[in-house]
Amino acid sequence: MYDPQVSLRFNIITNEWVIIAPRRAFRPQDFRRTDSPLVETPAYREDCPFCPGNEGHAPSEVYRLKAPGGAGWQTRVVYNKYPALSHDIPYPVRHNQGLKYSVDGFGIHEVIVETPRHDMTLALLDTHEVEAVLATYRSRYRACCEDPRIAHIIIFKNHGERAGTSLVHPHSQLVATPVVSYQVADRLRTMEDHQEQSGRCLACRMLAEEIEDGVRILQLTEHFVAFIPYAALSSFHLWIYPRKHRARFGDLTDEELEDLARTLRTILRKLHYGLNNPDFNYVIRSAPSHCDEEDFHWYLSIVPRLSRAAGFELGSGMYINASLPEESAAFLRSVELPEELLAPTQSGEWEIVKGS
Numbered sequence: 001m002y003d004p005q006v007s008l009r010f011n012i013i014t015n016e017w018v019i020i021a022p023r024r025a026f027r028p029q030d031f032r033r034t035d036s037p038l039v040e041t042p043a044y045r046e047d048c049p050f051c052p053g054n055e056g057h058a059p060s061e062v063y064r065l066k067a068p069g070g071a072g073w074q075t076r077v078v079y080n081k082y083p084a085l086s087h088d089i090p091y092p093v094r095h096n097q098g099l100k101y102s103v104d105g106f107g108i109h110e111v112i113v114e115t116p117r118h119d120m121t122l123a124l125l126d127t128h129e130v131e132a133v134l135a136t137y138r139s140r141y142r143a144c145c146e147d148p149r150i151a152h153i154i155i156f157k158n159h160g161e162r163a164g165t166s167l168v169h170p171h172s173q174l175v176a177t178p179v180v181s182y183q184v185a186d187r188l189r190t191m192e193d194h195q196e197q198s199g200r201c202l203a204c205r206m207l208a209e210e211i212e213d214g215v216r217i218l219q220l221t222e223h224f225v226a227f228i229p230y231a232a233l234s235s236f237h238l239w240i241y242p243r244k245h246r247a248r249f250g251d252l253t254d255e256e257l258e259d260l261a262r263t264l265r266t267i268l269r270k271l272h273y274g275l276n277n278p279d280f281n282y283v284i285r286s287a288p289s290h291c292d293e294e295d296f297h298w299y300l301s302i303v304p305r306l307s308r309a310a311g312f313e314l315g316s317g318m319y320i321n322a323s324l325p326e327e328s329a330a331f332l333r334s335v336e337l338p339e340e341l342l343a344p345t346q347s348g349e350w351e352i353v354k355g356s
Helices: 127-145 182-198 202-213 254-274 311-316 325-334
Strands: 007-011 016-020 061-066 075-079 094-097 100-103 108-113 152-159 171-177 217-220 224-227 238-242 280-285 299-304 319-321 351-354
Touching: 061 127, 075 127, 108 127, 127 152, 127 171, 127 254, 182 202, 202 217, 202 224, 217 254, 217 325, 224 254, 238 254, 254 299, 254 325, 311 319
Parallel strands: 016 319
Antiparallel strands: 007 016, 061 075, 061 351, 075 108, 094 100, 108 171, 152 171, 152 280, 217 224, 224 238, 238 299, 280 299
């Protein structure tokens, strides 16, 4: 039987077709996690290397941010104990032998500890604490940009077992590489081609259409728009874009950073309370170092892990989204957030006590 809700939609940013098949699911609220993720977790664990007082058990620290009026730290950055790449290689040499290509394993792999509290998540931190995390991201991003060996920087968070996390204490990661992956290069080419053909940024055009349509918008602020895209790759897959064209995350102003903190916190709280603390990944997608300013538009992508890729996805490279983006957006907009459970931390300027 023909179902008008079933369609193939084209994601203009990722250059991918998506099958929208809501008959495979039911209502947006049916995506709520049914087990109990909110296991009793202590605020401090003596065996956790990221808890205050256990700093000596963690790898070398490269950055520390002290909260205003606080005696301890607000965020810390340490080298990953099991890094994917090594920052100790002086220069990444490229090697070619026939059709075999390789580059020495240089790179930067850092862990951003988001809060001293072992039992917190970003969704439950207050706005100023989320802003401190984003400020730490920006500082480390800028520091990596100064290294001429770096071609691309990715900042990401894995929340929950299905998202790939191995440590409960809230943390994010930064990986900087000497090469640009095919996926990033392909999306950059898509943006460059559109810019060359139309003289306009593809993302800016998409944002204008999404704001005009309104049906997939989750939050619209002075500087940012959060929405579920028309061809979302999976259920509740959403993007946060700066409304002003910027190629790089590191160019955020302090005012924009504060606005992003409020936006990100609200969206994560909507997911937390609306879908019962789902596992998720988020990624800050920013321009490679060689990219011109007009050829890319950075954004933050949040991907709740509500389903798993199977044979069709692996064989075709095409995603199946079992929910209508418009219905998912309406559901998240309808989620009522509870009153604050924690008193806000003291606001004001942070103090960088290590790093730059």
